[in-house]
Amino acid sequence: MDCPNCGAQVAADETRCPSCTVPLQVACPDCGAHAPADEDACPACGASLAHATETS
Ligand SMILES: [Zn+2]
Ligand SMILES: [Zn+2]
Secondary structure, X not given: OEOOOOOOEOOOOOOEOOOOOOEXXXXXXXXXXXXXXXXXXXXXXXXXXXXXXXXX
């Protein structure tokens, strides 16, 4: 995948871009599933990720 912030090639399981350190995955506020930070909705439950917190 490409970092949505800097465009660097990043492994799919990275939670943070190694180049610019922007978070690449967020935790769904509803079910807790991890989802790509550029997704609009949780792939597991469909909840909006607009207010999802980044994983650390
Ligand atoms: Zn980046
Ligand atoms: Zn969810």
